[in-house]
Amino acid sequence: MRWGVITFPGSCDDQDVFDSLKLELRQKVKFLWHKDELAGNYDCIVLPGGFSYGDYLRCGAMARFSPIMQGVVKFARSGGLVLGICNGFQILCESGLLPGALMRNAGLQFVCQPVYLRTEETDTPFTGALKKGQLLKMPIKHGEGCYYADLQTLERLHKNRQILLRYVDAKGRPAAAANPNGSWENIAGICNEKRNVFGLMPHPEVACNRILGSDDGAKIFTSIAAACADRAKSHG
């Protein structure tokens, strides 16, 4: 399978995603420049974390209009897998590929810490290698990760089981104290209705080797790789 990692001006986790995919997971991966068109065959496009366009106006508001994003929207509409991490999640919300918005952390502070996440749904390409309820440990590092959606949108998220990850305590409970940023219902990651676009605030790319404290992040990437291998098989 082929991965593409987009570099926007101000992206800073693109190299970490690239290295984790290539060195830890032995995947074929290429950098994509935000000013280029999305050309070539990719199975999964990753929008990495960082501060695209300096986070000016709103996080992700300008990156959404980068030339490559037109191709990403088309790619997603045709069923391609798109993963947005942190600033990438913000860009996906701004571009309308995911519902809701990410706002200033309720505590107003930038938070940089490991968190526990609970796997809520496993019938997606992004969480298929996980078990329902499985706990994952990964770092977060963001100032604007408070997930917000209006009530109708939240209802839809429930009905279609689009909430894939929640912030929980070490025992797996979505307690208020385990919510690092004020996100509604401790939401840490959601997918779209078609289940081919996934955004999350935590950083799987820096949790791919135990030497870094956890390799739970790798399970997201291996889920995606397994889903793509299945797709390739069923398409003969």
Added chain:
Amino acid sequence: MRVRIFVLLKEGVLDPQGNAIERSLHTLGYGEVQNVRAGKYLELNVDAPSRAVAELRVREMCDKLLANLVIEDYRFEISSES
């Protein structure tokens, strides 16, 4: 034409910045202050044949980029000076 645009979080959307500012004002002794909302203020010039056209264009700009309608409302004023 000179356009002044105000972007504010929607009613009911948590505004932690506004709350922090309110607390600071209370600490300073301004106990009469309530319901502080922090938003954005933008000014820009537009070249347009009429006020109606300018309004249409500015509304488009707000809907597409300057405000995120999931969480924000906006309003604007247009004056003939520039």
